[in-house]
Amino acid sequence: MGDSEHPEKTGESVPDASWPENGDQWSDKGEEEDDECELLQEMAEEDEEIDLYNEETFGLDEATSGDNPAADPMDLLLLCSDNSPTPQSSPPPPPISPSPHSSHSPSRPGSRVWPHTPTGRPQRGRAGRGQLFDDPAVVKTVEGRPSLKWMMAPQKSSRPPVASILQDQAIVGVIDRSRHGRVPPVSPNFLSPMRPFSTSRGRRGPPFVGSFNQRCHYQNPMVPCSPFRPQRLFSPQQQYNQPGGFLSPSRPPLSTPMPHTPKLMHLQFGTDSPRPAPFYSPSTNIMQGFRAPGPVAQFHPQHKRLLSQRQQRPHRKPVSWDPYSQIMTDKEKEWIIRLQMIQLQSKNPHLDDYYYQEYYQRIEAKLAEEEILGDRLKKEPPKLTTPYVTKALSYIPVVHIEGSLGQVAVSTCFSPRRAIDAVHANTSDEHRDTRRQRLEVLSTIEKLYIVLLEVEEANKMKATVSDKDEERRLMQNIKRKVDQLYNELRCTNLLDSGEEFISCLLISKGKSMLARLLPFLSPDASLHILSVVTKNLPVLMSKDTDEALPVLYPSLRAVIDRLAFSQLIRNLKEFTATLPDSKDTRLTLACQNKFGLSLLYALLSQGERLLSSDLPMEPSIGDFETWTDTVFHVARQLSQTTLVEPLLLPSNLLTLFCRYLDKRTVHQLKNNMESATGYLAVAS
């Protein structure tokens, strides 16, 4: 509050001596009258804003409106401002001349939190209310300076930059745009609690622009003047596109002053900042009494209905026993509801709001079932539907002001705060190497997740889309992405392990990613992954601290179920082969691991299924022998060691064993397997 205090102090001690250099243009008796004027000006300001709102809402001409509460204060204002220098008489250069007067008043302490432009009013008052909006750009630009100047008050040198702001094409452009894109008047049943300051910009010009500018940066709520007027129009969408601009109806504390330079202003309204303009275009389909924000132009009919119901609801009388009950007014509540609704609009709800969509689909499915079974339900569960909307222009998360030492974080609703730039520190410790590699692999996996999500999304859409071309395009898209995923995952090399996929398989996220990717892969690719997993089973099992391996089971099971006999044999052989660095086989190790055992069971089950089915197999030479050998080997191992409980115990395993082994062994095996699972191994 340093900036604001300073002018106050100077205001109190030596009002006009130090401040404006052309203090001689001031009249002496301006002093005492200004005290009164200040209050009146405040009132006049409020009234004027009411009038502005009325004008916009009802489209009435100020001059013809019977309800002109501001008339009297305006007159008084006219009176007390008579002694001010007449800016109208003096031509724009020096444009500074009106500013001393108006900046003089903000120097008054206390009630003023808003650098407003008192000079403007008398001018307007004199010109007649009807001409209030004649040429706001011209009039308001003049007024704009004082506020800006005031904010930069401590320095005396601020005048030249102030002038340059107003010559800044961007700002003037904004004003012009806002003027052109005037929102059409809406019905009195207007819900929105607040007038957007951007709209008022069209009316008032840079005074609000300036202050809005400065405030919007801190997300501070702003209020034009003391008691909040709830009848303000509000367009939340516009707020979103102000960098960091959030308006809420409460009274603001004065923000800590930022070093504002004209360049910053320019940045705010310049080319790279989100433009408020598009959101000014009057929506074509304005709901009665409710203006839809933004380019969407309308809410979903259900929304409209809900909101109109809300409107028509009689005003709740304040709860008598709670004197504080209506602190938050209805308008404020509706403002927040609207804000939240806007946040829910999306182009791709299934992507953006996945959980809700899934939940709702399940509810609907359940209802559909019940409908079939029982009687029809009268009402459906209420569904939130919002129209699709093009995403807001991407904002610039960081604004770099020339000559500044750092970056200014711009916050919007989509990104409330940007953290400091985290730079990857490169350490050369050997332990760190492993960790670093893991982190690199992890970051690759995480980046690839987005691709995977797109694949799954496209797959889902493919099922629903009817157009053949679209389908083909989607399929190509899917294929491309799947290939990309496959290639990237195989290349990540952790600790020069040499084996493909291992590095990502060692990380839990990688496991789940592969599990999700497997259904999309070609048979060869998925077979390759299966063989990689089988070969490296010992490593994977030993390093699986999170017990994440089972996540691979369903997908691998699906792959196994499609295996041909010889492929199966190849994989099974791995189990019985002795490992290079130990005397164990994969088999022995697998018995102690849930996933390994389940994998083994799955393979055996598939073999049994293939053999007992009538489909012709094409076994290679030696396949059957290998198969028989393996079965014996496995049976022996399984009956000897204690087994862990597998993820799934296929039902045809014992049938398989029965065929090859004697009864006693089978019985032993059965006991062993059953003791592990607690279930009967088979119903044979």
Place this chain on the structure above:
Amino acid sequence: MNYMPGTASLIEDIDKKHLVLLRDGRTLIGILRSIDQFANLVLHQTVERIHVGKKFGDIPRGIFVVRGENVVLLGEVDLDKEYDQILQRVSIEEILEEQRTEQQAKQESERLKLQAVKERGLSIPKADTLDDF
């Protein structure tokens, strides 16, 4: 009436007594007066409640404005059920004393645990060796 089915909104909770748990572990109980789009809260006639074991103590705090990001959870207090509880209310001094004692005991047990683990040659894995952060 929820205007947005399937969403969570605090609009319905206004002017009702709520219990708010903050990220720093504090428990506040107050009447929710105002909210905004970030779920910043204005609590009225707020009381900070400290729980130690089966005892609790209230420190009257007045008006609280809580920044939304610091809220872990909040829930409406059922005024009927609020007072017939197993918990026993004590004075502020007593509860603060209890809290301090509990804190000390916890630190002591942590220290002992760490020592025991070290003696056995084990180590508690640090966060950066774990997967999936």
